[in-house]
Amino acid sequence: MTTSGTGTGTAPPTREQVRKAMTARTPRNYITWITLAFMITSSVASLRAAPTMAVYGLAAVFLYIVPALVFLLPTSLVSAELASGWSGGVYRWVAEGLSKPLGFLAVWCQFAMTIFYYPSLLGYVASTFAYVINPALASNGVYVAIVIVVIYWSGVWVSSQGTKTVAGLSSAGLIIGTLIPAAILVVLGIVFLGQGNQSAAPMDASHLLPQWTGIASLVLIVNNFLSYAGMEMNSVHVNTLRNPGKEFPRAMFLAIGLVLVIFILPAVAISWVIPADQLSLTAGVMQAFDAFFANFGVSWLTPILGLMLIAASIGGMLTWLAGPSKGLLTVAREEGYMPPFLQQLNKHGVQQNILVAQGVFTTLIALLYAFIPDVSSAYWILSVITTQVYLIMYLLLFVAAMRLRRTAPDHPRGYRAPALNVLCVVGFLASVAAMIIGFVPPAQFSSGSVWTYILIVGGGLGIIGLLIPWLFLRLRKPSWRQPAASAATTDEGE
Amino acid sequence: MTTTTPSPEPGTERPDRRRWITYTAAAVLLLVLGAIMMIQFAGHQDRQDQREAEQKAATLHAAFADIGITAFTEETIARVLGSDGGGFCTDPAALVDATADLGSANGAAGPGLRPSVLDERRLEGDRLVIETYCPDQLDEFDAYVDSLNLDDTTTQPTTEPTTEEAS
DSSP: OEEOOOOSSSOOOOHHHHHHHHHHHSOOOOOOHHHHHHHHHHHHOOGGGHHHHHTTTTHHHHHHHHHIIIIIHHHHHHHHHHHTTOSSTHHHHHHHHTOHHHHHHHHHHHHHHHHHHHHHHHHHHHHHHHHHHOGGGGGOHHHHHHHHHHHHHHHHHHHTTOHHHHHHHHHHHHIIIIIHHHHHHHHHHHHHHHTTOOOSSOOSGGGSSOOOOTHHHHHHHHHGGGGGTTTTGGGGGGGGSSSHHHHHHHHHHHHHHHHHHHHHHHHHHHHHHSOHHHHTTSSSHHHHHHHHHHHTTOTTHHHHHHHHHHHHHHHHHHHHHHSHHHHHHHHHHHHOOSOHHHHOEETTSOOHHHHHHHHHHHHHHHHHHHHOHHHHHTHHHHHHHHHHHHHHHHHHHHHHHHHHHHHOTTSOOSOOOTTHHHHHHHHHHHHHHHHHHTTSOOTTOTTOOHHHHHHHHHHHHHIIIIIHHHHHHHHOOGGGOOHHHHHHHHHHOO | OOOOOOOOOTTTHHHHHHHHHHHHHHHHHHHHHHHHHHHHHHHHHHTSOHHHHHHHHHHHHHHHHHTTOOOOOHHHHHHHHTTTTGGGSSOHHHHHHHIIIIISBOSOSSTTOOBOOBOHHHHHHHHHHHHHHOGGGHHHHHHHHHHSOOSTTTBOOOSOOOHHHHO
16 A cells, blocks of 8 residues: 655645654654664675785775775764754755755765665675575576565565664674674684684784785775765664664764774684685685685584675665665655655555665666676676766765855754864765776776776766756656655654 | 553554564574575585595695695685585686675775775686686686786785795
8 A cells, every 4th residue: 555645736734744643643663773873884884895805914904994084984974963963864964055956966876876786786695695505506697686686676575664674674684694793703813813823914013004006006995985885874764763863973983883893803803814815716705704614614604604694785785775765755755856656655654666666677687687698797887887976975965064064053963073074075085086096997897998988987977877867857847746745754764 | 370461552563563573584584594505505515526626625735836825725725615616617707706706896895895906816816726626617717817907007916925936
């Protein structure tokens, strides 16, 4: 059953009337700030990157801390301030700080990126499962397509049950799939050193910095800024907290700590046990973990870890399904940027039709990804384009935050980020740097022509990040607006 | 003695019940998947020809030593790669994916994941594994490596030279 907002000839109810009506009809489903912190962490961090970064040994700490200073802290602290003052997530912040069309652009960039993210995330789930049950399946298109489509649509169904259901499952995914295995890796690493073994990677101060090899090192460091992309996304659920102004910053600080711990400690622990040479000889994440466990004679842990990684990935996917689409719903209703069909909610107050429409595109892309080898091997270009699109949102976010401090200094905020302008400038410059590095062709780009690559990435950026949102703005109709319903969506949170 | 349980607040019973049904279903599904994965993984390892696995591991270990790579112990190689090469030999396309996953991606685990710098030594090591375990796929792998754009902006020595190389 779906419910649409008003749209009849009668005068629409006021924002307050709708809020009261909704509150009277359904008891609010609050989540705790710790649950929200888990959701934020689950969206961003997992053990997937640990073997990749373990290759750098102690320098992995540097490769995560520097991006944390210039990107994680700015995005997190700025989001914490904005979410503690304005509900509705990135659309509301940019709309209030800059303009409504730019607010739509920001939330569109966040949403559009996810459409291309799911096939690669679920492709990773498929290959993790295949590694354990039958490695040959990893290259079987039918198998990969089935895994992607089944898990994706199951995720849509779970998301349609409401934010609280998503919160519970994604938190469980984080605990089971990331925190527990991370603790196991670190404990095994400590046991390894405790047994009197020398750390495989040198752990002295002279190895804290990665080897400088010119522009490649710059590419390495700047690309890592994006490790923290997504910290702001769950702010759209801020109103599911009892006291958003105080609790959201708390959730964000806990998430910052968890993300850093999850990224850094397991990578360092792996580097204690497996030398970098050996790590770079493993075919994929699972084989790296398999080799790690084989060192301890506990290979039976490999399938369990595989299951845990799958749980973490699906938990992360749920948060991405529930977040940006909700932001898009708010703006679609408030400003009529999308047709009424896409503004409809199900009985749990979830933007089911947006999720289904997104699912149709994702399924199509997933089928191309699974069945056409050229699409699969060129998919990394889409991942570059979508991260570029996502960076547009960050640029808008930082500019909006600075403007809001100037134009609405007295607007009540539960938290005020220290040196906000400095944070915004640093975050903005880091985003620009990441965008510029996105135009440097990686090794996989076989033609080698820089200009061709710039044309492809720039063209994709223009189409996904600018042309499509412009078309939405251009084609909208005044009758599509449902501001009162939008207020209810934002206020209710579920 | 009788105990009374407080009745649930009207309107909250059904959503909570539905939520717990979802949670339970997810947990059961995870347990079933876990059981399948444990059984299949053990079965796959049992099906490996142990003698062949040890022979190939010794060959690969020697090949790594020749080019100065600090390799896994022969025992670890035999456990991880078995006699059929595991993930390395399923399909060169899978190896391409693996390279994108591990060898040349940035440190992101979420939507920020994108290609970064490639470790050239990895390609050298991968070739030795394929040569040892599935030589019939070597041409395809070489074609993939030839297609890569390896220059100063895309590759980086991520490890320091080994003692053998230094000397």
